Amino acid sequence: TERTYIMIKPDGVQRGHVGEIISRFEKKGMVLKALKTYQCPKAVAEEHYKDLSSKPFFGDLVNYICSGPVVAMIWEGPGVVKSARLLIGATNPLESAPGTIRGDLAVEVGRNVIHGSDSVESAEREIELWFGDKAGV
Ligand code: ATP
């Protein structure tokens, strides 16, 4: 079954949105396969977002992801990669539709609450990066 990597970013954790976000994925019918809180070292955030390393906001992005604990999750279900991205909404919360997680909970692109893998290949890479061999999933 298809899997995706979902991460509640430090702002989402600090603002107390963990329960609401998990509830939205559960209501959709996705299956939670793994979950942990994690204070990530910069090297992991840099590896996760390596495709964006040439962007001017890359340093701020890495600092943001490492600014507090994240909630790292693996969710499973049919078409879950795309389905999760639809629940999450557009990258810039000012363009995310109301009803999406970012559309409802965020206003800043640099504080947009949640990450979701953008392809099946990215999902498998990110699951390996954040959970490695020890996740048992
Ligand atoms: P994510 O990968 O976090 O799920 P995304 O796939 O919607 O987000 P990406 O293009 O992969 O968008 O960008 C990764 C993250 O980089 C964004 O979620 C956002 O936090 C940050 N980011 C993207 N564009 C900008 C920007 N113009 N200014 C500041 N931060 C940005």
Ligand code: MG
């Ligand atoms: Mg992305």
